[in-house]
Amino acid sequence: MGKATWMAGNYGIMVHFLSHIAPRSGSKKMTVDQMADQFDVKKFVCSVKQMGGKWIIFPFGQNTGHYWSYNAVIEKYHPGSCSKRDLVLELAVEAKQQGLRFIGYFPTEVDGNTPAIRDAFGWDLSADKKVFMERWTQVIRYYAEKFGTLLDGWWFDGCFNAAEKTYLRTNDWDNRRFDEESWFAAARAGNPDRITAMNKGSNRVEYVFEQEEYLPGESAGPDQKLIEKHLGGRTDHLYPWDYASREKQWHTLIWLDCFWMHCGEPGEIEPPRFSDETLFDYAKTCLDKKGGITWNVGIYEDSSLAEKTVAQIVRLKEMLEK
Numbered sequence: 001m002g003k004a005t006w007m008a009g010n011y012g013i014m015v016h017f018l019s020h021i022a023p024r025s026g027s028k029k030m031t032v033d034q035m036a037d038q039f040d041v042k043k044f045v046c047s048v049k050q051m052g053g054k055w056i057i058f059p060f061g062q063n064t065g066h067y068w069s070y071n072a073v074i075e076k077y078h079p080g081s082c083s084k085r086d087l088v089l090e091l092a093v094e095a096k097q098q099g100l101r102f103i104g105y106f107p108t109e110v111d112g113n114t115p116a117i118r119d120a121f122g123w124d125l126s127a128d129k130k131v132f133m134e135r136w137t138q139v140i141r142y143y144a145e146k147f148g149t150l151l152d153g154w155w156f157d158g159c160f161n162a163a164e165k166t167y168l169r170t171n172d173w174d175n176r177r178f179d180e181e182s183w184f185a186a187a188r189a190g191n192p193d194r195i196t197a198m199n200k201g202s203n204r205v206e207y208v209f210e211q212e213e214y215l216p217g218e219s220a221g222p223d224q225k226l227i228e229k230h231l232g233g234r235t236d237h238l239y240p241w242d243y244a245s246r247e248k249q250w251h252t253l254i255w256l257d258c259f260w261m262h263c264g265e266p267g268e269i270e271p272p273r274f275s276d277e278t279l280f281d282y283a284k285t286c287l288d289k290k291g292g293i294t295w296n297v298g299i300y301e302d303s304s305l306a307e308k309t310v311a312q313i314v315r316l317k318e319m320l321e322k
Helices: 002-007 032-038 041-050 072-077 087-097 115-120 130-150 180-188 224-231 276-288 307-321
Strands: 011-014 055-059 101-107 153-157 195-198 251-255 292-296
Touching: 011 101, 041 087, 041 307, 055 087, 072 130, 087 101, 087 130, 101 130, 130 180, 180 195, 276 292, 276 307
Parallel strands: 011 055, 011 292, 055 101, 101 153, 153 195, 251 292
Antiparallel strands: none
């Protein structure tokens, strides 16, 4: 398991805190800077510890054209994209002070991003994405060097064969666009012990490159209806592999309430998808086999978390401690 051993038998918490997520009630009114300014960093990290999480996965940004941490490369190509408050840096510092690991979420493509970001980084210049990848690798290196040992890992999204994804705007690109050595050199800059996972899509129990230290593991979890609908009833990908035959760290990322993020109409976040019995049995089986799990929890515009989901994970923690 190497550098990712700290994941074995533990779980962490992820949130999709992005500029377009909705409030609990009323109408969406906050600007990006207002959302960043009102984020209660200490309370959030304390909540993760209360739930028994050993790490946090938090987005630098995704497809909205906005980023929660200053990056000189982003600002060079598209000024005004980064929030004035360096929210991700403050979260990473607080996580370390409270004894947690910190993993950054970041997309490796901008196909679903704003036209301005696509143009600024040269996404549409060629199918090989050469110009884009040169610029985007610089973005990764800037964050990696800036955060140093505060950043324990990356969870990179969008490592797709685009021809398989009907929802994408363009479908002529795949992972051949990566210059593997320069990408990983950038991702590890400032912290050689940093771990990396590159996500090819949901329920894909595989790596893009052998250099990855842990499995991205995006999954719907033990949802029997989705297993029957999309996987023909197969569940082998849902559980850790035998480390005698595969040394890399097994990990899965599962959404527990809203479908990854609370967007669209304001209102209460959906209640937990799984019963305590289903969730607890699944979690214990995976953790006992030295798997790692990240639970994605719904978060509101004001940075408060879905209370019912938090309560369920607290109960999970208490069950595991017995």
